[in-house]
Amino acid sequence: MARSGTAVGKEALAYCTSCKMDLNHVIVAMKGDLIARVQCRTCKKDHAYKAPKGVSEPTEKPEKKAKAAKKAAEAEIDHSIQAEWQKLMVAHKNAPLKPYGAKSHFVLGDKINHPTFGHGIVNRLIYPNKIEIIFEHDMKVLIHAGSAQV
């Protein structure tokens, strides 16, 4: 008795003699219960059926790919921050280095020396008492004494 799904026009996994790997094929001809001829979905060639060799296609698992893409994206962000940081450090190379302190007052373009994050540049003032600082490897929002009241 034929297995369900094994019939002319149905798909079956077979070894493709052209692609040299197990691929999905469309069954073209049957010989009794056995698949006689198949057409490769990849190269569209007709050939005698050959049982799959059990060697899976060399494709990465989707989640692995997603992880790699995420890692690449993170590296990209890190790279752009570093590039921005270098640009800012050059632009403000003559600015005095101020030690970071939550009670100190900072303005745009101030060069900050932070005990954990290293040297950074104030890139944005966030009202009323926060500053966005670009450090070599990260962007941080830190508290400071606040903008002077106008």
Ligand SMILES: [Zn+2]
């Ligand atoms: Zn093929």
